[in-house]
Amino acid sequence: MEDIFESIFGNFGGFGGFGGFGSSARNSNRPRKGEDIEFYLDLDFFEAVNGVEKEFFVNVKTVCNNCSGSGAKPGTKxxxxxxxxxxxxxxxxxxxxxxxxxxxxxxxxxxxxxxxxEEKCEKCKGKKYVLVRKKFTVKAPKGVNTNNIMTLKGQGNCGENGGPNGDVYVIFKVKSHELFVRNGNNVFYELPISFTEATLGAEVEIPTLEGKEKYTIPEGTETGTEFTLKDRGISDVNGYGKGNLTFRVKIITPKNLTDRQKELLREFSNEREEHLTEHKKNFFEKVKELFE
Ligand SMILES: [Zn+2]
Ligand SMILES: [Zn+2]
Incomplete structure (x- = not known):
């Protein structure tokens, strides 16, 4: 089946005013547009990042072909x-x-x-339509995000009395990822590094949306420092460039040290005493100011 669709990417703002249904007694024979159908389509994080073709099924009201939508048994009046x-x-x-x-x-x-x-159509029981399980194929573009909608024009429920079909609104829902956190087109994550890597600087392996790569952490990096790779985030769904990829380093305090490692650290600490005292002095001076 060839689906004809028109894409509208924007945020879902609720549907209203569609269909033009009325209950005016005198107009019951006029053509009426069929109802629109909303379908929520789940995508994985990377399906949304890279774009994906998806299939899904929806039950759609379709004009009964046995009675041509009259509801009457063929041959009856x-x-x-x-x-x-x-x-x-x-x-x-x-x-x-x-x-x-x-x-x-x-x-x-x-x-x-x-x-x-006089006698109801046996196929639709006089309802004029039958429910047909219809297969849809949509191409979700790169960068699609939660609440973006795609409109499949005229693919919804059939109209009445020759009225046009409703539309199908595909509303995307993008699942979260265990590592990457998405914020619009920007992507963020936390990178654990060792105390020595942070202190001495190191070439570390970092995850990106395109795979792993090397990154040089400078000497003396503080915990919480953020590094940004510009234009390495997610492509904008409407083609307006790309977001950034940012990671924040988290220094892991070494645990379960051997006696020798502890000894080395104590030795290290003794040599650094002067430096640490300086830091502590500044800190306690600030504390003093705070409470005076
Ligand atoms: Zn009547
Ligand atoms: Zn029928």
Whole structure:
């Protein structure tokens, strides 16, 4: 099946005013547009990053081909509704505080059409449509994000009395990733590095959206430092460039040290005493100022 579709990428803002349904008694035979269908399509993080072709199935109301949408058994006639005498509406009188109130209401026998079928179509049971499980194939473009919608024009539920079909709205939902955190087109993650790598600087292996690569962490890197790879994030769904890839280093404190390692660290610490004292002095001076 060839799907004709028109893409609209924007944020889902709720649908309203579609279809033009009304319950006006006199207009029940006029063509009516079919209902729109909303379908939520889940994508994995990388499917959204790289774009993907997806298939899904939806039950769509389709004009019954047995009765051509009349609801009547082929070869039988439609007869005038006896309840409303073909008017499609009935007059209802009610007693109220202000006296008798007369109102016009839709005839529930013929559903406002003024006629009823002599014998119902056996395929659709007189409903004029049948539910068909329809296969859709959509190409989700690179950079698609949660709440982006794609409109499949005229692929929704069939209209009534020859009215046009509704549309199908494919609403994307992108799953989160265990490492990469997406914020718009930017991607973020935390990179654990060792205390020695941070202190001495090191060439480390970092994950990117395109795979692993080498990155040089400079000497004396503080925990929490962020490094940004410009234009290495996600492609904008509408083609407006790319986001950035940022990682924040997290220094892992060494644990379960051997006696020898502990000894080396103590030795190291003794040599650094002067430097540390300087830091501590500054810190305690600030604390003092704070409480005076
Ligand atoms: Zn039928
Ligand atoms: Zn009627």
């Amino acid at each position: 439609k007869v005038t509704c006896k309840k409303c005498n073909g008017r499609g509406s009935i007059r209802v009188q009610r007693q109220s505080f202000f006296g008798t109130v007369v109102s016009e209401e839709l005839c529930n026998e013929c559903n406002g059409t003024g006629e009823i079928v």
